[in-house]
Amino acid sequence: MHTLKPLFSLLFICFLNLNAQENNSFGILTQEELNFSIYEKDSTANAITLYEKGDNYFDIIDDRIMIVKKYHVKIKILNSKGFNEGNIEIPFYHNESATEKIEEIKAITHNGTIKTGLTQSHIYSTDVHENVTEKRFAFPNIKEGSILEYSYKLISPFFYNFEGWQFQSNIPKLYSEFNAKIPSNYQYNRSIIGSLKLNTNDVNLKKDCFYVPGITEPADCVVLKYAMKDIPAFNEEEDYMLATSNYISRIDFELATHYGLDGSIHKYTKSWRDVDREFKSDKDIGRQLKKTDFFEKNVPKKMLTEGDKLTRAKNIYAFIQNHYTWNGKYGIYRNIRVKEAFYEKKGNIGEINISLINLLNAAGIDTKLMLLSTRNNGLPKQSHPVISDFNYVIAKVEIEGKTYLLDATDKFVPFGMLPFKCLNYYGRIMDFKNDSYWHDINPDEVSKYYVNTQISFDLNNNTVIGSLDEINTGYNAIDKIRSLSETTEEEYLDTYTNSNKEDFNIISYEYNDEKSNNKKTHETFNYKIENIVSNDIIFLDPFLVKFFSKNPFTLEKRNYPIDFGYKKNYTYLAKIKIPEGYEVQKLPDGKKIVLTDRNATFQFGCNNEANQVNLFFNISLNNTSYPADFQPGLKELFKHVINTQNNTLIVLKKK
Numbered sequence: 271m272h273t274l275k276p277l278f279s280l281l282f283i284c285f286l287n288l289n290a291q292e293n294n295s296f297g298i299l300t301q302e303e304l305n306f307s308i309y310e311k312d313s314t315a316n317a318i319t320l321y322e323k324g325d326n327y328f329d330i331i332d333d334r335i336m337i338v339k340k341y342h343v344k345i346k347i348l349n350s351k352g353f354n355e356g357n358i359e360i361p362f363y364h365n366e367s368a369t370e371k372i373e374e375i376k377a378i379t380h381n382g383t384i385k386t387g388l389t390q391s392h393i394y395s396t397d398v399h400e401n402v403t404e405k406r407f408a409f410p411n412i413k414e415g416s417i418l419e420y421s422y423k424l425i426s427p428f429f430y431n432f433e434g435w436q437f438q439s440n441i442p443k444l445y446s447e448f449n450a451k452i453p454s455n456y457q458y459n460r461s462i463i464g465s466l467k468l469n470t471n472d473v474n475l476k477k478d479c480f481y482v483p484g485i486t487e488p489a490d491c492v493v494l495k496y497a498m499k500d501i502p503a504f505n506e507e508e509d510y511m512l513a514t515s516n517y518i519s520r521i522d523f524e525l526a527t528h529y530g531l532d533g534s535i536h537k538y539t540k541s542w543r544d545v546d547r548e549f550k551s552d553k554d555i556g557r558q559l560k561k562t563d564f565f566e567k568n569v570p571k572k573m574l575t576e577g578d579k580l581t582r583a584k585n586i587y588a589f590i591q592n593h594y595t596w597n598g599k600y601g602i603y604r605n606i607r608v609k610e611a612f613y614e615k616k617g618n619i620g621e622i623n624i625s626l627i628n629l630l631n632a633a634g635i636d637t638k639l640m641l642l643s644t645r646n647n648g649l650p651k652q653s654h655p656v657i658s659d660f661n662y663v664i665a666k667v668e669i670e671g672k673t674y675l676l677d678a679t680d681k682f683v684p685f686g687m688l689p690f691k692c693l694n695y696y697g698r699i700m701d702f703k704n705d706s707y708w709h710d711i712n713p714d715e716v717s718k719y720y721v722n723t724q725i726s727f728d729l730n731n732n733t734v735i736g737s738l739d740e741i742n743t744g745y746n747a748i749d750k751i752r753s754l755s756e757t758t759e760e761e762y763l764d765t766y767t768n769s770n771k772e773d774f775n776i777i778s779y780e781y782n783d784e785k786s787n788n789k790k791t792h793e794t795f796n797y798k799i800e801n802i803v804s805n806d807i808i809f810l811d812p813f814l815v816k817f818f819s820k821n822p823f824t825l826e827k828r829n830y831p832i833d834f835g836y837k838k839n840y841t842y843l844a845k846i847k848i849p850e851g852y853e854v855q856k857l858p859d860g861k862k863i864v865l866t867d868r869n870a871t872f873q874f875g876c877n878n879e880a881n882q883v884n885l886f887f888n889i890s891l892n893n894t895s896y897p898a899d900f901q902p903g904l905k906e907l908f909k910h911v912i913n914t915q916n917n918t919l920i921v922l923k924k925k
Contacts, residue, residue: 294321296342296421299380303417306346311500312442317352319443320344320417324435327451328480335482337429342421345441349414355441356409356418361402363428370426372405377420379409386411388420429456429525430538435496436520437466443501448521453480453489455529459539459654464519465829470497485531496521502829509822510832512694515648517830524656542698542706545655550702555663558606558624559639559702562632565625568612574633579669582633587685590626590678602641602663619679620663626678627665640666640675640709642697645835649695652708662692666699666709675711682752684788688713690745693835693894713894716837717744721815723842727808727849734799738814742791745836750791754781766795773799774814806924808852812844812885816915821908828901836894842887848922854878856921861910865903869893872907874914883920 309315325340345355358377362370377388393407409418435448447470452458454475462468472495479491504518511517526539540548549555566574573585594617599605601618608625611617617625623639630637641660643650650659665676674686683689688711699709723738742750754762763776778796785792802808817840823832848854860875871890876883889911896904 294323294342296376296419297378297385299344299417299419303344303346304380304382307415308348309442312503315352315442315503316349317345317347317355317441319439319441319446320346322443322446323449324447325449326433328429328453328456330482331425333483334427335429337426337432339424339426339433340421341424343419345418347412347414347416347418352441353412356412356416358407358409358420360405360422360424361398362405362424363402363426363431365401368427370424370428373423373425375405375407375420375422377407377409377418379411380417380419381411381413381415429528432456432458432523432525434460434520434522436518437498437501438464438504438519440503440506442503443498445497445499446501447495447497450494451476451479451491452494453491455489456525457527457529459524459526461522461524461651461653463515463522464517466498466501466519468496469499470495472496482531505825505829508825508828508830510834511830512833513646513648539654539656542655545657546700546702546706549700555602555606555620555624555639555700558608558620559627561608561625561628564609565612565629566632569629574629579633579635583630583635583667583669583674584685586629586633586635587626587676587678590622590629591681594622594625594678596622596679600661602661603657622679623663623665623677626676630665630667636668638666639700640664640697641700642692642711643694644691645694646691647694650698652696660698664688664692664697673709682748682755682788684748687715687744687748687789690835713745713836715744716839717746718742718839718841719746719817720841721843723814723844724847725810725812725844726847727802728798729803729849732801732803734802734810736797738795738797740791740793740795740815743789747789747791751788754791773801775799807855808849808920808922810846810920810922812846812883812918812920813842813887813915815842817842817889818908818911818915821905821912823901823905823908825901828898831898832896832900832904834891834894838889838891840887840889842885844883844885846883846885846920848878848881848883851925852922853925854883854921855923856919857883858914858918858920861914863907863910865900865907869896869900870904870907872911874910876920885920887914 303320306320309318322343323341327338329336329338347353347355360372360375362372364370375388375390375393379386388407388410393405395403396406397403412418437443437446474493476491476493478488480489482489498519501519504514506514524539526537528536528538530536551557569589573589574582576582577585593615594611595615597616597618599618600620602620605618606620606624608621608628611621612625627637627639640663642662642664643660644662647661648659650656667674667676675688676685677683677688677692680689693711693713696708696710698706700706718741720741721738723736725734725736727733728735757765759779763779767774767776774797776795776797780794782792782794797814802810857876857878858874861872862874863872865871869892871888871892873886873888875886
């Protein structure tokens with residue numbers, strides 16, 4: 271006989287226990303719940319979870335071991351803006367051979383002592399995508415002050431897909447509790463994500479708790495209880511933030527090892543060395559990286575041999591960019607066929623960038639494949655391999671001691687730069703001759719937005735006339751080139767005019783090809799502004815271009831890091847020729863703000879010299895990211911930026 275008692279590692283330390291509500295029976299509310307009307311810790315909340323509990327355990331159902339998840343929640347509607355909390359979606363997974371089941375859905379709308387139940391006829395199923403369907407329903411008779419209560423049971427045959435628990439959501443919670451009872455032959459890695467602390471963190475071993483027919487000796491179980499109270503809402507409105515999955519407080523489970531009833535051992539969490547070995551022979555990655563002979567025969571020989579390594583690398587990169595069109599699919603673990611993609615001249619991310627790697631290696635340039643996760647996909651775990659964390663591949667090139675990270679799927683991204691979506695801190699280099707390793711993604715180059723304008727006056731026609739040079743570099747240039755390629759010149763100029771000063775009229779426009787390249791754009795606008803003189807006084811707003819329309823940092827408190835992706839610099843220069851017979855009556859005061867260690871600066875100055883007013887305005891964001899506690903400083907800095915842009919006047923008076 272085989273037993274079910276391998277040792278289970280206790281991964282968590284027990285902290286303070288938190289008592290749940292005394293009465294949590296379905297359909298019964300406490301007087302405190304009925305009387306609850308405002309959440310003092312978040313006066314902006316439109317609804318709040320009063321109580322939430324999940325019970326997860328293994329059971330024998332129809333002679334199969336199943337995972338059972340029971341869920342129970344009570345939500346208080348504080349005002350009409352919270353009514354959408356009454357639209358419920360419960361997802362369940364299925365594949366070709368098995369499916370999860372949702373059972374025992376119950377729902378009640380409580381309005382004081384009046385209870386309105388949900389009829390089963392109002393519950394329906396909707397396919398979300400190939401393997402996920404949702405049970406959906408809407409609570410009846412919702413009013414301000416209603417308490418929405420529902421519960422259900424999910425039965426799953428997918429023990430590798432043991433669900434974790436999300437403590438945070440879009441509304442605050444007074445109490446959230448997760449319980450699990452797991453037979454010790456199922457061993458899971460558990461990860462606590464987010465900055466919030468557990469109020470209850472209990473892990474215990476219960477002897478002889480799980481019985482399987484035909485097995486004489488019962489299994490021990492690990493019994494888990496995690497709880498939090500007074501959980502703030504997760505605010506997704508913070509600008510310049512990475513994927514919410516990096517920060518939202520939750521507990522993740524990942525099956526590490528399963529000890530079968532027949533004595534077999536299945537390891538699901540592997541070492542990087544195991545992953546390296548599997549990737550090397552994988553038909554969709556490892557084998558596709560061995561197609562150098564194919565590419566040598568199908569591209570011009572001189573591309574692989576002429577020039578130094580950097581020249582060859584740039585030529586190969588340009589060839590791949592021009593030869594392929596990305597089909598919009600990522601496809602890094604399956605359906606990678608570089609030969610077919612080459613002939614069809616289109617492919618997924620894996621096919622295009624693995625073709626790039628093959629060609630670079632065929633040219634004698636040391637190139638490795640790099641796995642990464644895009645910004646909206648979350649950061650991959652570094653503690654152990656979780657291959658599903660990665661959704662993208664690029665090339666890592668070494669030339670004369672310098673590293674270049676390359677993605678040839680975007681026709682507008684220059685050699686040595688990555689698309690913005692790939693600027694996600696780090697990735698894993700798959701070195702099949704040695705061990706794989708982590709590599710940082712550091713976009714060191716500053717992206718600049720530079721405006722230089724010359725302003726003079728035609729008093730006979732009561733107008734300002736001038737020229738404006740706008741220069742963009744780095745990621746700003748990529749965005750500009752993309753915008754110019756996707757619109758007509760007329761559409762582009764209309765948009766440009768509407769996004770800047772109201773009475774700003776473009777007379778002529780030139781894109782300077784000689785001063786532009788794939789990392790830099792140089793444009794010149796000739797313009798006029800009418801009706802600027804009133805009673806022999808000129809009131810001039812010198813900011814014809816405004817870099818920011820509003821302060822991006824408006825929250826009282828920020829909870830998550832600020833991430834720009836790359837360093838930014840904004841400069842505005844203006845030279846204003848004072849017309850004959852006029853003098854300066856008023857110039858704005860200068861300003862200077864410097865955050866800690868010059869991580870961010872704002873400078874503004876204006877002077878009168880040689881019958882000319884010179885204006886200087888600069889914002890320098892010298893880090894790609896900032897911790898959350900920089901919010902107040904950046905908020906104050908941008909308050910001055912917006913105020914300066916919107917409320918600066920130069921006043922000239924007739925002598």
